Amino acid sequence: MNRLIQPLINVKELLQLASTQKLTLIDARYGYSDYEKEHLDGAIHVDLNKDLSNVGENPAQGGRHPLPSTSSFVDRLGRLGISPENHVIVYDDKSAAIAAARFWWMLRAVGHKKIQVLDGGFQAAKMLGFPTNDKRPTPQPLSTYPSNSWQLPVAELEEVSKASQQASQQIIDVREVERYKGIKEPIDKIAGHIPGAINLPFTENLDENGFFLPKTTLRDKYLKAFNGSPTDKIIVHCGSGVTACHTLLAISQAGLNLPKLYVGSWSEWSRNNLPIATEK
Structure with missing residues (x-):
């Protein structure tokens, strides 16, 4: 069984890992336009409103960004090609404050062990030479991620x-x-x-x-x-x-x-x- 790893990873560690093993990179920057123009090589985009929230018409019931149902989220993870074995690294461009930390919490909450947030985000990775481009990889869909409840309090x-x-x-x-x-x-x-x-x-x-x-x-x-x-x-x-x-x-x-x-x-x-x- 995979053990939890450190929640944060720095760019040098990311560069070393990327050269030795397959990682799942998640771009959680707000909106799709920046991702379309440029993102870390191999990164797949997730959207705060569409993928990480169940935005409704009445914020008085659940707030502006209520959690989606667990079933909806684990289905999305499957379509992103994420299984319990994947080493997932997520970033945004606001020091993890926009959606990277939210994705980290949600993945932890369905029981995923190997999930880390890139410290310094997109800007730090680009500055230290992590390759970027505008290519949009197509995830290889898997079956629904095996979880049926939020496991964090x-x-x-x-x-x-x-x-x-x-x-x-x-x-x-x-x-x-x-x-x-x-x-x-x-x-x-x-x-x-x-x-x-x-x-x-x-x-x-x-x-x-x-x-x-x-x-x-x-x-x-x-x-x-x-x-x-x-x-x-x-x-x-x-x-x-x-x-x-x-x-x-x-x-x-x-x-x-x-x-x-x-x-x-x-x-x-x-x-x-x-x-x-x-x-x-």
Whole structure:
């Protein structure tokens, strides 16, 4: 049985691996146009809205990027040619914050072991000489990926509502400070945050060049933030359940167990007439 590998891989490691074994490269940049123009050689594109979400008409039920059904996702994995044996590496062009971390979390959640996110993403790979082109490979479809449930912890709206009223629970909001404080809200209808939530912006997982902080630094950061709370008492959210996965990726890279992901996040909470806190 495959063991879990490090969640992050750097470009030098990728170049070495690519020269010795077959990898499945996934391009998770937002939109298809950039992929069409240029992508890492051999990469297959996945779309946040079409492949990694079940976008509906009512964000009050599940948020702006609710998870697709497990059956839909594992069917898509089969059509991408991904089996449990594949070594999958995913990248985007926003330090994993757009969809690379979300794809990593989803693949982990269906039980896949060999999945890594490329630290530094497309830009770092291109800068260090990984070949790029505009060729679109055709995946060799396989049977549906063998999984029938999400195996990583998630929290639903009712649980988050109860947690916001309990000192024994911890809610982490990874949006930028101004959105958390309610100073601005460029996407959702109402500004503010879930009462009781603390703010740890996902951007603070990165250094000034857009690479993830060292493992020991991330570990110290999150052990301090957790303040002794077990991870099953911690819920992580963002605007719509995408960049929250960036923080879950950082926590996993730190060698810690994963807290719960609130997929609906602020986009769901703010549309359900629930209490809202601000710090203006």
